[in-house]
Amino acid sequence: MEWKTIPALSNQAIHLVERIFEENHDITIFSDNIAQPLSAQVASLDLARKTLILRVFCPAGNIEDYLPNGLISFDLEKNSRDDSPLLLCFEKLQATHERIYSSLFEIRCTLADTLLITVKPGGVRVPFLLGMSASVTLDVYTDSLTINARLCNLSLGGCRLQVPLEKSMPLTIHQQIPNIHIQFPNGESFRAKGSIRNMRPFGSGRYMAVGIRFIDLDRETRQRLLYFITESEAELARRMGMENRRVGISPLYLTTSHARKSVNSSNKRNMLPPMAHAIKEVARQQHIILHYLKNERPFPEDILYDGADSLLHLVESDRHQFLYTLRYIGDEVTWVRHSVRVAALLGDILLPQPGLIGDAREAVAGILLHAMGKPLLVNEQLPTLDTNLRSSQKERLKHHVRALRQQLHRVGWHPGPVLSCIIDDINERLDGSGYPAGKAGEALSKLVRTASVIKIVDTLTHARNGRPALSPLDAYRWVYGNKGYDRQCLNRYVRRYGLYPIGSLVKYSGGFLAWVMRLDREGSPDQVRVVKNLAFLDSKLDTILADKDIQQIGKLEAVVDPANFQL
Template sequence: MSEASQAAQSAENEFTPINSVVELATYYDALSQPGVAMLTLLGPAEKDHPVVLVEQLEEDYLLFDLTAIRDVAPPLRRGGKFILSGFTPGGLVRTNPISIREFTTVESRLLAYADWPTEIHVKQRRASFRASLRIGMNVGVHVRSKDNDKEELVELQGDLKDLSATGCLAEFFMQDGVSRVLPDIATEIELYFPNGTSFEVKAKVRHLKTDNDRQVLAVGFEFEDVSKPQEREIWGYVREIEREASRSAGNGDSRSESELFRVRDENDQKLSRRHGHTYATPMARKMARIAGYLDSQMVVMKQGQQVNSSQLSLHADRILDMLEDDRQETLFSVHCIHRESRWVKHGLAVAVRLADLLNAAKMPRDLRKAVVAAAMVHDLGKGTLPPEIWRATTLSTDVYEEMQSHVEAIVEKLENVKWLAPVVRDNVIAQINERLDGSGYPNGLKDKQLGQLARAAAVVDAIDAIQRNRPDRPAMSPVAAAKSMQTRTDQFDEAWVKRYIAHFGPLPIGSLLRFEKGQFGWVVGLDAKKRVNRIRISPHKLAPDDKLGPPIEGAALAEFGRIRDVLVPES
C-alpha cells in the first residue's frame, strides 16, 4: 500500500460510523444550526458550499435550502452526488455520498429533498454528543442521596447545563448544602423538564469545579447501569435539547417549540434551583456565602483536590472585616447557618469566636487571619471519611483510629496554602483535639507540649461542640456547656475557660431563651457587663430565620419578664 493510501486509510479510521436512528436525528438537528452545515460537491472540481439544513423527517428525508447557492443546483439536478458535513458538539460529522431526489420552489426559495442518510461518520472530539442548553432553557436536576450526617434521604436541586448519552453537567448553588449529598458512590439523578417530563438514572460524580464569583459548583456526572430503553430515551432528550437550542438561537427559526420545553406550570418548584434563600439578618447572608465556600471545598476535597489558597485567604479576611464592622451581629450570624454540613457550621463558629477572643487579647490581625483560616477548615477532613463513623454511638478501637485520620486529611489538603504559618496550622488544626492530660488525639500530647494558641482553640472548639447534637449524646445549652468545661480542668486550660466565659458572658450572643410569659427570644446583644440587653423574638425553637421579630431592648425587653429557661434549639 502506498504512503498516500495509508494516510487516507488512517484518516478514515479516525471516523466512527453511526447508524442509530435517534443518534442520527440528533446529529442532523445539530447540523441544522446556522453556519454549521457544509455541502461538498463530488467530482473533479470538488468545492465546499455553506448550506442550510431546514428540516428532517426521520428515515425519510433531509430538506435543504439552496437559495443562497443556486449555482450548485444544475449538477445536482443531473444526479451529482455530495457529502454533507459540519462541526457539531459531538465532533466533525460527514455523510456518505448522497443525492437530491426532488427540487421545489416556495416563495422564491429553492428547496431540495434528499433521502435521509442512514449512516454518518463522526470524528470524535469528546466521548459522546453533548447538547448544551441556552439561556432561558430550564431543566431541573434533582440529586438524591443519604445525608452524610444522618441516616435520611436528602435532595439537592440544580440546573442542567448539558446532556449526553453518557452523562451530564449540572450546576448547584453553594449555599444549598452540597456536601450533604455530593459526592457519593451511587447517586440517583432526576432530570425534570418544563412540561413535567422526568427521567431518573443512577450516576456517579466524575469531576467538580467551583465558581466562587457565581457561588455555584459545576458537577459532571457519569450515568451508570443504563438500559437500552433508557439510552434511547436519553438520546431523545439530547436531540430535543439540541433542537430547542437551535430554535432559540435568535436566527429567526420558525420551527415549533419542543414539547419538552412547553412550560406546564410557571410556578413549578422542581424546574430549576431557586436562589431566593432568606436569612435572619444581612450579616447572616454574608456568613452564608462563606459557609457555601467551605461546603463546596469539602466536596472537592472528597475528589482529591486541594483547598483553594486564595479563596481561603479572602474569606478569612471577610470574617475579620465582619467582626470589625459589627461584632455582635457577626457572633449571632453563625447561629443562622443551617443548610450546610455540621463540620462547616462548627468550623465557622469556632473561627468567629476564636478570632473575637484573640482580638480581646490584642493579638495582631495577621495572626488572627491565620487562626480564622485554620479554624474554618479544621474539621473538614471529617467530611472525607465514611459517614458511618459519625453516625455511630460507640466506636471500636480500629474505627476510633480511623476517625483520627481526619486531622491528617485536612493538613494534606492545605499543602498549597503557603501563606498559612505552620505554627498556626499545627496549633489550631493538629492540636485542637489534644488534651492537657494526654487523652486527646492524634498524638496524645499533654501539658507543656501544648502551646497557648492550641489551648485557646481547644476550649472554643469543645464549648461549641458540646452545644451540638451527636449520636452518642444530646446537645447542651450554653449555660450547661460552660459549667461542664469548668469541671474539666484536667483536660482544658482553666485560664482560657475563664477568659472565654468572661469574654462572651454567662448568656452569650446566640443563646435561645424562654421568658416567663412564654416568648422565645434569641440573645443578639450584651451590655458592657455582659448582661443581656437586646433580643429578637422567635415564633419557634428552630434555628434563627427570617421570621424573627425586630430587635427589642430597654423597657420593651423588661415587659417579657424574667428568663425562665435557656434552651437547646431544635434541629
C-alpha cells in the first residue's frame, strides 16, 4: 500500500509542533546511557530552516553523553486542563551543541521530515495527537493481573503505550504479554499477543513509555490492524487541517455514549504545595530506580542519593511543615509510601543525634533501596503486593533481601557498609525472630534498632493485607510488648512524635476531621486543618484553626484512618 500523504503530513507536523511549543509544556532530554534526564527550554524555532534550538543546564557538563553519535532524543509533555497530558517523543534528531556558559548549553536540532510520522519496514507509524485516543488493556498475567494504558502510536509492527508509573512495576523488557486489547472511541477493537521490546520513564512525569512488538498475528488480525492504521492516519491528517482530505470524522473516533472522559490527575498534583512536589518527586524516583534494577541497567546511584538528600534537606528546612506534608504521599502504592515515610522519619530522628548524624545520608538511602526487594519478586505467582496475600506468598516475600542483593550484584553496584547494614538487618529482631539471618542482640547496631522501630510503627499504623490500621497509641503498645524491638528506641520515637503525630488525621467530638499541623509542648495539636464535617459527608472544608480556636470543633477524640473517609 502507498502512503502518499506522509510527506505532506510531515510538513504539517512541523507547524503542529510550533503550536505545541507556544503553549505550556515541559521538555525532557533522555539518553539510554544515563539515568538522570535533563530539563530543557525552547530558545527558538525556525520553521523555514526546520531548526529547533534548546537551552539546557547540564550540571555535570557531560552534554555529549546525551547526544550519542550527534543524535538527540527528548520527550515533550503538554498538560491539559481536561484530559491526560499529551506526551510526544522525538527520537534521534540530528543535533549539535554549543557551550554558552559553564554548564549552560544550546542544542541545535534539525527537524526531520519524519518528525512525527515515520515509515518503517512494518509500515507507517501513526502518532495519536490532537485529541485522538484509544484505550489499551494489557493482560500481564493470564487471569490474575490487568493493566490499563493509553495508546501513543500504532503500526503494523507494534505500538507505544503510556503506562502509569505505579502500574508499570510488573513489566520488564522482553516480557511476553499474552493479550493486548486496543479499543477505539466507537467501541471497535482488536486483540493481539505482544512482547515488550523497550521501556523507559516518559518525560519528567509519572508515566512509563512501553514499546510493544506484536507477535503471531494471523491474516485476519493483520488486516484489521491495517484498517485501524489507515483510519488513524486519515483522522490525524483531518485534525491537522490538511486539504484534499475527507471532511467527516473517522468512524473510529466517534465517541460512544458510554465512553467516560479521563481525569487528569496531573492537574491535582500541580495544586500541591512546593514541599509536597519535592516529596512526590522522591516517590517517583523510587519507581525509576526499580525500573533500572528490574531491567538490569546500570544502577542509578545519583537518583538514589538525590532522593536521600532531598528528604534530609526538607526536614532541616522546616521540620513541622515537612512532617505535615508527608501526608500527601498517602495515595502512593504501598511499598513506595512506606519506604518514603520511613526514610523521612529516620532522617528526622538521626539528624539531632551527634552519634548518628554522620550516617544519616547512607541510612536514608538504605531505607529507600531496601524497599525494592519485594517488588522485584512480583511474578505470576505473586502478581501484586497490594491485596490480601496467601501464606505461600507471604513466605515468598521473606526472600526479598536476597532478591535485592542478587539484583544489585547483577548490575554491578556494591553499597557501602552503612547502607548494607540497613538492607541486611532491618528485618532482624533483638530476640532472633527476624530474617534473613536470625541475628539477635548486640549483633544489631543502634542505627538498625532505630530504623526497625520506625518501620514497624509505620507498618502498624497503616492498613495492610486485610488488617486495619492501628492508632499510634495501640501501635506503641504492640511494639513495647514485642521483645524484638528496642524499648529505648521506641521511647525516643514516642517523645518525638507523640500520640497525635503531625500529619495524622484526627476526629473531634463535634464531628469534624482535621489534619494535625503542629503540636504544643504537651504533644496536643495546636494547629489543624479542618477538612470534613461528618454531618455533611459530600462537602469538603479547608479551614486552619490554631490554639483556642480549635475548641470550636469539640474535644479531641482519636487518630483515624484517612482511607475510611476517602481522604
